[in-house]
Amino acid sequence: xxxxxxxxxxxxxxxxxxxxxxxxxxxxxxxxxxxxxxxxxxxxxxxxxxxxxxxxxxxxxxxxxxxxxxxxxxxxxxxxxxxxxxxxxxxxxxxxxxxxxxxxxxxxxxxxxxxxxxxxxxxxxxxxxxxxxxxxxxxxxxxxxxxxxxxxxxxxxxxxxxxxxxxxxxxxxxxxxxxxxxxxxxxxxxxxxxxxxxxxxxxxxxxxxxxxxxxxxxxxxxxxxxxxxxxxxxxxxxxxxxxxxxxxxxxxxxxxxxxxxxxxxxxxxxxxxxxxxxxxxxxxxxxxxxxxxxxxxxxxxxxxxxxxxxxxxxxxxxxxxxxxxxxxxxxxxxxxxxxxxxxxxxxxxxxxxxxxxxxxxxxxxxxxxxxxxxxxxxxxxxxxxxxxxxxxxxxxxxxxxxxxxxxxxxxxxxxxxxxxxxxxxxxxxxxxxxxxxxxxxxxxxxxxxxxxxxxxxxxxxxxxxxxxxxxxxxxxxxxxxxxxxxxxxxxxxxxxxxxxxxxxxxxxxxxxxxxxxxxxxxxxxxxxxxxxxxxxxxxxxxxxxxxxxxxxxxxxxxxxxxxxxxxxxxxxxxxxxxxxxxxxxxxxxxxxxxxxxxxxxxxxxxxxxxxxxxxxxxxxxxxxxxxxxxxxxxxxx
Amino acid sequence: xxxxxxxxxxxxxxxxxxxxxxxxxxxxxxxxxxxxxxxxxxxxxxxxxxxxxxxxxxxxxxxxxxxxxxxxxxxxxxxxxxxxxxxxxxxxxxxxxxxxxxxxxxxxxxxxxxxxxxxxxxxxxxxxxxxxxxxxxxxxxxxxxxxxxxxxxxxxxxxxxxxxxxxxxxxxxxxxxxxxxxxxxxxxxxxxxxxxxxxxxxxxxxxxxxxxxxxxxxxxxxxxxxxxxxxxxxxxxxxxxxxxxxxxx
Numbered sequence: 008x009x010x011x012x013x014x015x016x017x018x019x020x021x022x023x024x025x026x027x028x029x030x031x032x033x034x035x036x037x038x039x040x041x042x043x044x045x046x047x048x049x050x051x052x053x054x055x056x057x058x059x060x061x062x063x064x065x066x067x068x069x070x071x072x073x074x075x076x077x078x079x080x081x082x083x084x085x086x087x088x089x090x091x092x093x094x095x096x097x098x099x100x101x102x103x104x105x106x107x108x109x110x111x112x113x114x115x116x117x118x119x120x121x122x123x124x125x126x127x128x129x130x131x132x133x134x135x136x137x138x139x140x141x142x143x144x145x146x147x148x149x150x151x152x153x154x155x156x157x158x159x160x161x162x163x164x165x166x167x168x169x170x171x172x173x174x175x176x177x178x179x180x181x182x183x184x185x186x187x188x189x190x191x192x193x194x195x196x197x198x199x200x201x202x203x204x205x206x207x208x209x210x211x212x213x214x215x216x217x218x219x220x221x222x223x224x225x226x227x228x229x230x231x232x233x234x235x236x237x238x239x240x241x242x243x244x245x246x247x248x249x250x251x252x253x254x255x256x257x258x259x260x261x262x263x264x265x266x267x268x269x270x271x272x273x274x275x276x277x278x279x280x281x282x283x284x285x286x287x288x289x290x291x292x293x294x295x296x297x298x299x300x301x302x303x304x305x306x307x308x309x310x311x312x313x314x315x316x317x318x319x320x321x322x323x324x325x326x327x328x329x330x331x332x333x334x335x336x337x338x339x340x341x342x343x344x345x346x347x348x349x350x351x352x353x354x355x356x357x358x359x360x361x362x363x364x365x366x367x368x369x370x371x372x373x374x375x376x377x378x379x380x381x382x383x384x385x386x387x388x389x390x391x392x393x394x395x396x397x398x399x400x401x402x403x404x405x406x407x408x409x410x411x412x413x414x415x416x417x418x419x420x421x422x423x424x425x426x427x428x429x430x431x432x433x434x435x436x437x438x439x440x441x442x443x444x445x446x447x448x449x450x451x452x453x454x455x456x457x458x459x460x461x462x463x464x465x466x467x468x469x470x471x472x473x474x475x476x477x478x479x480x481x482x483x484x485x486x487x488x489x490x491x492x493x494x495x496x497x498x499x500x501x502x503x504x505x506x507x508x509x510x511x512x513x514x515x516x517x518x519x520x521x522x523x524x525x526x527x528x529x530x531x532x533x534x535x536x537x538x539x540x541x542x543x544x545x546x547x548x549x550x551x552x553x554x555x556x557x558x559x560x561x562x563x564x565x566x567x568x569x570x571x572x573x574x575x576x577x578x579x580x581x582x583x584x585x586x587x588x589x590x591x592x593x594x595x596x597x598x599x600x601x602x603x604x605x606x607x608x609x610x611x612x613x614x615x616x617x618x619x620x621x622x623x624x625x626x627x628x629x630x631x632x633x634x635x636x637x638x639x640x641x642x643x644x
Numbered sequence: 645x646x647x648x649x650x651x652x653x654x655x656x657x658x659x660x661x662x663x664x665x666x667x668x669x670x671x672x673x674x675x676x677x678x679x680x681x682x683x684x685x686x687x688x689x690x691x692x693x694x695x696x697x698x699x700x701x702x703x704x705x706x707x708x709x710x711x712x713x714x715x716x717x718x719x720x721x722x723x724x725x726x727x728x729x730x731x732x733x734x735x736x737x738x739x740x741x742x743x744x745x746x747x748x749x750x751x752x753x754x755x756x757x758x759x760x761x762x763x764x765x766x767x768x769x770x771x772x773x774x775x776x777x778x779x780x781x782x783x784x785x786x787x788x789x790x791x792x793x794x795x796x797x798x799x800x801x802x803x804x805x806x807x808x809x810x811x812x813x814x815x816x817x818x819x820x821x822x823x824x825x826x827x828x829x830x831x832x833x834x835x836x837x838x839x840x841x842x843x844x845x846x847x848x849x850x851x852x853x854x855x856x857x858x859x860x861x862x863x864x865x866x867x868x869x870x871x872x873x874x875x876x877x878x879x880x881x882x883x884x885x886x887x888x889x890x891x892x893x
Contacts, residue, residue: 058778073699074765076805077707093785129781136781138774138828138835140798147788165798171706172801179773186769194762217754246701280674285682286703383802387705390722390729391676456778505686552694556656557755560685560695 010263010615010629013417014118019635020100023122026418027461031468038063041467042226042476044211046198046253048075050170050448051431052232053177054455059230060184062460064467067224068181069193069213071248071562076178079234079246080451083170084291084384086152086162087134087448089127094151098159100124105636107446110156110336111411111439112589112605113638114266114613116631118418119436123446126453131163133456137176141165152380154444155292156336156643162445167291167384173448177455196222197562198253199490201229201260201427204482208257208426212483212490216562219555221490223483225476227467228426231257232455235410235432237270239570239577240522241507241514243407244276244289250566251573254414254433262422263615263627265435266412267573268581269590271442272523274340276406277391278360282511287406288391290363291384292444295333297368297377298401300324300340302352302361312354312362312400323347331643338441338590338603339643341405345523346601348404355402364400405523409447411438411590412580415615415629419462420454423615428463430454435613440589494554497564502547506563509544513537513567513574521578526594530582534575541571576616576624583626586610607638645671645732648740649684651696657752657760663742677720677730678703678710698757703728705869708804711811712757713744718808718867726806726869746811750818750854761807763853764821770849771842772825774835787833800827802870809864809872815856820864822850823880824872830883840887847884 015026033041041064045056048070056068072078090103103124108115131149135141141163142150151160165172184190195216202210202225210225236251237243258264275294276287301320308315323343325332335343344361347353354360369377374397378385385396394401414422414429416436422429431451438446516536520529544567552558586606587596596604612628619625646669654661666684675683678700685695701709705726712727714720720730735741743757751759789797803824810818826843829835835842858877865874 054778061777072701072707072709073761074708074805076765077701077709079702079707081707082702082704091784132781132784133776133778135784135787136774136776136834138797138801138832140794140801140828140832143789143791143794145791147790148785165801168706168802171804172798175801179768180778182765182769183773183775185765192765194765217760246707247703248701281672283672283675283679283683285676285679288704387729390705390725391731393731393733460778501692503690505689507682507686549689549692551689551692557697557758558694559697560689 037471044226047232049078049080050451051455057180060189085293086164086445110443115439223478240407255569263415265415269411271409273408278404360402362400708806718811748816771845797831818855819858823876827876843883
């Protein structure tokens, strides 16, 4: 199957409007004959579910949390970008598009990125109307802050809980649709397979996590808002139950997986403090607006950070990147921190952190202003570390965060399986090889609320005469059996190695070799280790209990079984790309100054991997064509 | 560090539960409370015993999925923390900790420490939203909102819906949760259009779900991880009275 991204004709700035003008839509009377399953209740899935229900489709939404309000979009802190130009600082849709394309190191699809910037303007209007209490100036108008990789202030925020507030608005819109009966929600349900009938996605197999029952659900189309799989590293900023299983099982049924190895390592998370640790809490990038990052100039520095005078501090981001300083993009900031730590300048008991210091900002603005801007983050930091960051600098460290890769989708957010769509972090197209801060909430929300509802109609228009899809078919039967067999197989292992311990070991392999810095030798080693670990898992995982009723160890085991396969594809992908771009830094391909060295001649494409069998994948390449921008060396100096 | 745990084990909502003792040693003070439970579950898994079921997800205090009553206090001893943010440094070596689910008639136990809080979803379904569909919105800056009002709306909107207020209240009232949403939306100009129906519908749903009445002990606000204020409850009562009495006259 060849890849057709279905990019509409016309100049970049007209493509989306051209698409909307000509795409097929479904008449309101026919929408009530059409069923859509949405997987994921976060900003992308929830936004899609609410918007589709508002349009009159019959929607079922599935999520593993006990309420959609807990989806991991909730944890995004700093803000959401939009090209409103409220600051009169020269912002516009084109500039936002360009910043995002450049931030992604010229490895994203131009038309998708432009559309995201274009629709960003509507999103802020929408969220304000839903009651999001964004930060306001004293005149009552919306306030903005600046984020990494840009020179304007286009980030809208609700203190340090922007994701929570956008998610709650989306959740409330969903609850309204539940009340009027257009949306049915299935909480504590996990999707274990999709069902394909006559080549089209027509339903899912779900496990009710409370009762253990395996359920069949049919629909005319399926939408995945299933998020990212950064939890593969075990230690990450993701929620404990975030997972890649739905995407992976769709991949094994024919959905191509694009750029799987591009994981954003976030520069400002809390450092690991010991082996018991389960989570690396994120400290918002917005802190880099006012915080300065440094390490001591002396490797053997013994003084407390407050006692170290300025001349003995190395503000290495300001030194290396004077134009952007502390606000360089995330991949650059993470690699720079790694460089200092590897060279022995790390701070903290394990020498695995750098300082993020607010002293200058507090002197300039006062503690009250800092408290109003970031109060909840300082409180969160103190709750976890027992350190007051108003008095001494935070210790921060890079941690796995966001999956730029995901299911391959065309301009309509349609995967390579007809009838299966992917929105938000679950797809791949908008962020290239590195996502800019505050673009994640944006992409999730615009995909769900504004893009998918307008593109899915082009597909559903063919189904107005189909009638309800039955679950009583051989395809459902077969998919259900495969799911039940896997559950049984997991429970029959009865080994002695706890699932989390195997996951931690996988995470260590991946963080060492397939994270901030990659090389061929290390990755070949990683593939062998992953295979060994996979074997060990299936022989010796300790999964107690049964399949009836809640069983967290069984849930974790199912997800880990998939991670152990995803890990291999991530490594295969990273090995195949013999260049450095964005978050994908191959040690073999770097400039003298240690910056990423792209190879546009040979690698100006997105990798889309097709599952062949247990041993192999086939690589398809979607060539990236830039009509409005000229790829340049990405410099933040 | 060594701890003795008395953990509530219950097969499902229909069976009786009981406290079961577990001993853990070699714990680190930097461990979070939930990481301590992870450690216990790993030890149980090695022995082939079913793990302790508990709710958790983001582990950074924002999703509201973690719960637990620890030694009689919702979310543990610190006050204004979530359980996932509670660390073992809050306890002493050799302590005995009783760990129970959030208890309320409206929160039936699913298994062990997991409870069903869908009753809170249904309160929101009753009216905790602004009926603006995707595409309807006017330009965002066409509605100026006073800085202090936006900040105050945020304070209420920050509620994470964990249910600690219910678990703490002697009447199992969800008044703090309910009033946070009423307050968030009633304070903002966008939310004023539906304010009368909203508060009545939500209060009715709250009562129908079996949550108790508020008797203003203030215990809820003492544990709320987001420090939602009792003032929100007073505001809700005002909104309710305004909707049911004042405006009718």
